Amino acid sequence: MKDRPTMNDVAAAAGVSQATVSMVLNQSQAGRVSAETSKRVLEAAKELGFRTNVHAKVLREGRSRMIGFVGDEVATTPFAGEMILGAQQEAWRRGYVLLTVDTAGDGKLERAAVSMMQSYQVAGMIFAAMYHRPLEAPQGLGGMPTVFVNAQDPTGTFTSVFPDEVAGGRAAARVLLDAGHRDMAMINIAPEGSSLPAASGRLQGFVDALAEAGVALSPERLRYGAGGYEDGLLHGTDLLSAQDRPTAIFCGNDRTALGAYHAAQALGLSVPDDVSIVGFDNQGLLMPMFSPRLTTFQLPLAEMGRLAVARVLDGDKEPTRLAVECSLQLRDSVAPVKVLR
Template identity: 75%
Template structure:
């Protein structure tokens, strides 16, 4: 079997010293090697099929070029795949690869994943959640640069990257207010008093913005649910059959909004002529189901993934709480008040 090419082989091919090859391939030349020489070394390595001895490199540097991502069902959640893609792209851009483990909520598998990543001496770990919530970081990750993704660490021991739910609720209220609406209801995605960040944050931001604009929120126009289609259908039927009904409704996620659309159709009402609707999440699988197209807010999943990788590699001593903006997707489900006035 033909021996694998060595750094000495690359040096001979490029006409440089082995030390020069080492500096170029380990990206440590820092101006000591010209761009022309660096390119010659890279071309020679490619021609010979040279591959760096990763295990030796890990032993020398004490860490690998891998970043671990541990998630509870993240890999099997369609929209959460965007987080992994964003993280993967940023890791690759920075010369790293992503090692992903989906624990399916199994604590034993999680511990095994942590142990494996310690063995691989990963550069850091991203501890990710399927949906935005508060998570206790496993003690096994102490000593490893760690970032919570789509989750918040209550203890504040590590940096957390998550959607800005309150800002999203405020922005949803402004979309309806700027269209001239004053009779505004809401169907939330958690029970009354829920501490789920998406439910409590979107509700808080929404109500505070209405109040600040002199449009006090009416409690009888608020419904609670679990974020499912059925909650939108049930809440929509209740709200749209009130003697004094809202003319615009904020649904705290798109699945709820889809149920509301069907409720309006069953009652012979039209979106947006009879009721304007705003959703949240911008789920790609649901988008084609809305006629007319739903005005909603994009969860910044890919951006959060990229930011988590950047924070892991920055290794700053100060922990942060990074709330990322949810961007509006303005479509056809919100009409001016004049349509029905």
């Protein structure tokens, strides 16, 4: 078997010293090597098939060019997998790769994954949740740069990057208020009193924005579900069967909105002519099922992944809480309220 090419082989092919090759390949030339020489070295390395000895580099620098990414059902969920894509793109742009483990919520596997990643001297750790919620950090992280994404560290020890649920709820209210709606309902995605950030935050933002506009959300117009299609169908049917039915419904997620759509259609009502509906999440697998197209909010999954990598590599001095905007996807399910009903 032919020996692997060495830096000396690259130096001989490029007509430079081994020290020059080392500076170029390790990106430490800092103006000491001309652009022309750097290009010649890189071309020689590519032609010879030279690869840097990663293990030796780790020993020298004390860390690898890898970032640990630990998720619970994130890698196996297309919806939340966008976080991995965003993180991977940012890591690659900066010359790093992700070392990804999906634990499926298994704490033992999570601890083993963290230990393994530490043995690889990863540059930092990212802990991701499939849905926005508080997470507990595993023991033994020490001073390793660590960021939570689509999750919050309740202790405030680590930086947390998560969707701005409250602002999203406020924006949903404004969309309907701007269309002239004043008699609105909301179908939330968790039981009453839930601390789930997506449920409590979206509700808080929605109610606050209505109150600022002088509009009250009456108790009978606020319904609680579990975020499923069946909740939208059940509560949508009840709300829209009433003689004084609401002119608009804010659904806490898109699955609930799909149920509300079908409730309206079963009652012979038109979306948006008889009732406007707003969803949340912009779930790609569901969007083709809506007719007319659903007005909803995009969870910033890819952006959160990018920010998490940036925070790990930029070395936050103090833990921060980064609430990332959920962008409005204005489509066809909201119409101006009818004067006569």
